Amino acid sequence: MRKDRLNPERVSGAQTHFSGQHIVKAENLLKKFDSFVAVNRISFQVETGKCFGILGPNGAGKTTTIRMVYGFSPMSGGSLKVFDLDISRDWRQIKSRIGVCQQENSLDPDLTVLQNLEVFARYFNIPTKEARKKATELLDFIALDHRLNAPVTELSGGMMRRLVLARSLINNPDLLILDEPTTGLDPQSRHQIWERLEALREQGISILMTTHYMEEASRLCDRLIIIDHGLILVEGKPEELIQQHVGKDVIEIAGPTQELRSFIQSTQLPYEDLGHRLIVYCEEKGALYQRITRDFCKEGCLMRMATLEDVFLKLTGRELRE
Amino acid sequence: MIQTSSTRISRRFLRVWQRNLKVYKKSWKISFIPPFLEPLFYLIAFGVGMSGLVGEIHHQGSQISYVSFIAPALIGVSIMYNSFFETTYASFVRMYYQKTFDAMLATPLSLEEVITGEIVWGATKSLIATAIMMVVISFFGFIRFPEGLLLLPLAILGGIAFGSIGMFFSGIVANIEMFNLPVFLFVTPMFLFSGTFFPLENLPPWAQQAALLFPLTHLTSLARAFSYGQIHLSLLWEIAYLLLFSIIFFPLAILKMHQRLIK
Numbered sequence: 001m002r003k004d005r006l007n008p009e010r011v012s013g014a015q016t017h018f019s020g021q022h023i024v025k026a027e028n029l030l031k032k033f034d035s036f037v038a039v040n041r042i043s044f045q046v047e048t049g050k051c052f053g054i055l056g057p058n059g060a061g062k063t064t065t066i067r068m069v070y071g072f073s074p075m076s077g078g079s080l081k082v083f084d085l086d087i088s089r090d091w092r093q094i095k096s097r098i099g100v101c102q103q104e105n106s107l108d109p110d111l112t113v114l115q116n117l118e119v120f121a122r123y124f125n126i127p128t129k130e131a132r133k134k135a136t137e138l139l140d141f142i143a144l145d146h147r148l149n150a151p152v153t154e155l156s157g158g159m160m161r162r163l164v165l166a167r168s169l170i171n172n173p174d175l176l177i178l179d180e181p182t183t184g185l186d187p188q189s190r191h192q193i194w195e196r197l198e199a200l201r202e203q204g205i206s207i208l209m210t211t212h213y214m215e216e217a218s219r220l221c222d223r224l225i226i227i228d229h230g231l232i233l234v235e236g237k238p239e240e241l242i243q244q245h246v247g248k249d250v251i252e253i254a255g256p257t258q259e260l261r262s263f264i265q266s267t268q269l270p271y272e273d274l275g276h277r278l279i280v281y282c283e284e285k286g287a288l289y290q291r292i293t294r295d296f297c298k299e300g301c302l303m304r305m306a307t308l309e310d311v312f313l314k315l316t317g318r319e320l321r322e
Numbered sequence: 323m324i325q326t327s328s329t330r331i332s333r334r335f336l337r338v339w340q341r342n343l344k345v346y347k348k349s350w351k352i353s354f355i356p357p358f359l360e361p362l363f364y365l366i367a368f369g370v371g372m373s374g375l376v377g378e379i380h381h382q383g384s385q386i387s388y389v390s391f392i393a394p395a396l397i398g399v400s401i402m403y404n405s406f407f408e409t410t411y412a413s414f415v416r417m418y419y420q421k422t423f424d425a426m427l428a429t430p431l432s433l434e435e436v437i438t439g440e441i442v443w444g445a446t447k448s449l450i451a452t453a454i455m456m457v458v459i460s461f462f463g464f465i466r467f468p469e470g471l472l473l474l475p476l477a478i479l480g481g482i483a484f485g486s487i488g489m490f491f492s493g494i495v496a497n498i499e500m501f502n503l504p505v506f507l508f509v510t511p512m513f514l515f516s517g518t519f520f521p522l523e524n525l526p527p528w529a530q531q532a533a534l535l536f537p538l539t540h541l542t543s544l545a546r547a548f549s550y551g552q553i554h555l556s557l558l559w560e561i562a563y564l565l566l567f568s569i570i571f572f573p574l575a576i577l578k579m580h581q582r583l584i585k
Contacts, residue, residue, distance in 0.1 A: 070428055072424075072427055072584070074584065091432075092430045095428070095430045100428035102421075102425070102428060104424070105421070106420075106422065106424045107425075108341075108420065108422055108425070109420055110345040110348075111344070111345065115344065119341050120425070122340060122341070123334075123337050123430065124429055125334070125337075125430075167425075171429075
């Protein structure tokens with residue numbers, strides 16, 4: 001890990017050129033695959049310079065939504081404006097101003113690290129000299145400047161993902177679109193990506209991302225929507241959503257007795273009964289927790305802060321999505 | 323909602339072509355070997371080994387040696403192989419396994435440009451192979467110049483035709499093993515029955531008629547005419563036939579790729 005510090009220098013040119021209030025405006029966005037409705041007339045807006053998250057279980061329509069935003073999938077209905085331009089008409093202009101990190105690794109295995117960036121720059125008609133300069137700068141930013149000439153097949157999963165991020169920045173995008181940027185990465189690599197995304201956000205780049213890591217969404221997103229079955233369930237700031245839907249604290253009780261169940265019912269607090277586990281959402285700072293541990297169970301009871309994950313599970317349910 | 327319109331193809335397709343050229347250049351020393359050695363092997367095998375058995379061939383009113391009969395056909399076959407295998411197996415690997423097309427589609431490139439770049443690259447490989455083979459075959463004196471230089475534009479035309487057909491198959495096969503079907507039902511019969519290794523007149527009349535449907539028959543016939551310097555107007559029909567294949571299969575390849583990739 002010799003070069004894995006975050007380079008303090010900024011990535012040049014990463015300031016936005018778009019001055020409108022909303023960099024993405026989706027209205028009644030609809031996507032159908034034959035008779036299956038993947039995205040069911042959703043509307044949302046991404047504020048310029050902010051990070052907007054789309055959360056949802058597998059198959060909720062996250063990737064389908066952002067694929068429409070970057071012009072990969074045609075919409076079945078609704079309207080979609082990026083930079084106040086129409087995606088179905090001005091697709092080329094829009095695509096030249098966005099950077100996309102797709103979910104699947106699409107690095108070019110026939111090329112080296114540096115060549116991956118240079119060849120990609122050509123797709124944007126960036127002149128060779130400028131591309132080389134930008135590529136070198138970006139490799140420094142993602143701490144891969146010591147692997148310039150390595151074939152991408154030799155890189156670790158984390159390095160590849162960082163390289164995909166660098167590749168998406170080659171055209172100085174005004175809007176960065178990330179589809180599950182850290183799925184499948186080890187904790188170290190995830191934090192590496194997060195640090196870089198935070199650095200980019202500070203420079204004013206707008207970000208639209210999907211994730212199913214709640215920690216990631218809480219840390220990076222200014223606003224987010226949780227979607228399921230192609231519909232928006234809630235929208236808001238992460239902390240507001242937690243406050244609104246779950247409260248402040250959560251008490252989890254493993255193996256609750258019948259006696260304890262009745263007690264919880266009597267408190268009139270919102271709770272979930274998973275059979276072998278009770279989850280109680282509460283506001284008070286520990287009085288209830290003390291009461292439970294004193295009177296009902298000595299072990300298997302814990303109190304923690306409410307998280308976005310609680311909101312997510314409460315809204316989308318706990319059954320498996322495959 | 324399929325938007326396959328010509329407005330989606332700009333000169334930017336060359337960026338895709340450049341990408342393939344860059345990869346090709348990394349291994350050009352190896353890529354050069356097959357088109358260099360292949361005609362040598364064939365010419366030696368057929369020239370030394372078989373011409374004693376075959377003797378001379380009656381071609382368009384004159385007697386020619388068997389080796390000089392097959393030499394231009396080898397170029398025709400190579401034009402077909404280079405573009406067809408590039409836009410089938412090689413393009414399929416890029417599209418399906420390497421996700422190269424997906425990455426390109428997140429840039430200002432359109433799908434039409436990606437596919438055009440791939441087909442033009444396939445034709446370029448035909449052109450490179452033809453140029454190398456011409457050097458080898460000229461060394462034996464089987465190509466007449468300057469007419470023989472027409473083989474180069476012929477390589478591009480044939481390359482676009484067979485590259486488009488290959489790309490069409492890439493758009494419809496379920497997996498890479500399925501390329502065996504067009505190879506054994508389409509490419510191999512053409513390789514054998516397009517007047518390549520024996521004159522079409524040796525076939526029964528119905529088979530001769532059928533062979534006229536093969537694009538390779540016309541590609542081989544043109545390659546012979548250009549190599550021997552026998553330029554005449556009726557060649558235009560054969561050029562037109564190859565053009566027709568390109569005009570049909572090029573948009574068809576784009577359509578099938580659209581249906582496959584754009585969801």
